[in-house]
Amino acid sequence: MESESVLQIRRTFAAPASKVYQAWTQKEHFSQWFSPAKDFKTIIHELDVRPGGRYRVEMQSPDGKNHIVTGTYREVHPPDRLVFSWSWETEPQHGETEVTLEFAQGEKGTEFTLTQRFFPTRAARDEHNKGWDGCLNRLAEFVG
Numbered sequence: 001m002e003s004e005s006v007l008q009i010r011r012t013f014a015a016p017a018s019k020v021y022q023a024w025t026q027k028e029h030f031s032q033w034f035s036p037a038k039d040f041k042t043i044i045h046e047l048d049v050r051p052g053g054r055y056r057v058e059m060q061s062p063d064g065k066n067h068i069v070t071g072t073y074r075e076v077h078p079p080d081r082l083v084f085s086w087s088w089e090t091e092p093q094h095g096e097t098e099v100t101l102e103f104a105q106g107e108k109g110t111e112f113t114l115t116q117r118f119f120p121t122r123a124a125r126d127e128h129n130k131g132w133d134g135c136l137n138r139l140a141e142f143v144g
Contacts, residue, residue, distance in 0.1 A: 004122040006115065007129055011136055013110040015143035017103040020110040021079035023143055024101060025049040033142040035059045036134030051076055055084070066090060071099075079103055086116065094124050110143075112136075 013020050023029045027047045034057060035042045045056040051073055059067045068089040075083035082101040088094050097118045104111040114132060119125040 004125060005119045006117050007119065007125050007132070008116075009114045009129070009132055009136065011112045011114075011140070012106065012108055013112055013140055013143050015109055017105045017110045018079040019143050020112060020139070021082075021103050023139060024082060025076075025078070029142070030057075033138040034135055035138065036131045038138070049073055049076055049082075056089075071096075074098070093120075095120050097128075 023033065025047075027044050030047060031042050031044045036059070039062045041060040043058040043060070045058060047055050047057075049055075053073045053076075054070065055073070056068065056070045059069075061067065070087055070089055071085040073082065073084045075081060080103055082099075084099055085096050086099050087096045095118070097116050100113075100115045100117075102113040102115075104113075114136070116125075116128060116132075119128070
């Protein structure tokens, strides 16, 4: 699956799949961990988790820059799978990608897979990899 236009990340979280899924789908949880670093402020403007529902999330970096991502949920299958579009309002040159999240209950917790497709460049893919790494580290702390 290693191609310039696809990013795939696998993690194991020491929490049940239902808890990890809820961290992605409940506004009060999502806002507590969704940013690449603790010194960012996350504002959830919209989080309508249903097929056709939209989300709009703003992350404010310590230097005052706003990073706003938006998209539409394409598939919602609690607690196993989420699929949604992903577009940066503040960086439209990245175009629209698609994110698939898979949550599988394993012996040691949740076997989680994030797949993001349709990057316009390798650089865009690699930049997202860094951001997701920070977010997923924070998610691991959040779900305990």
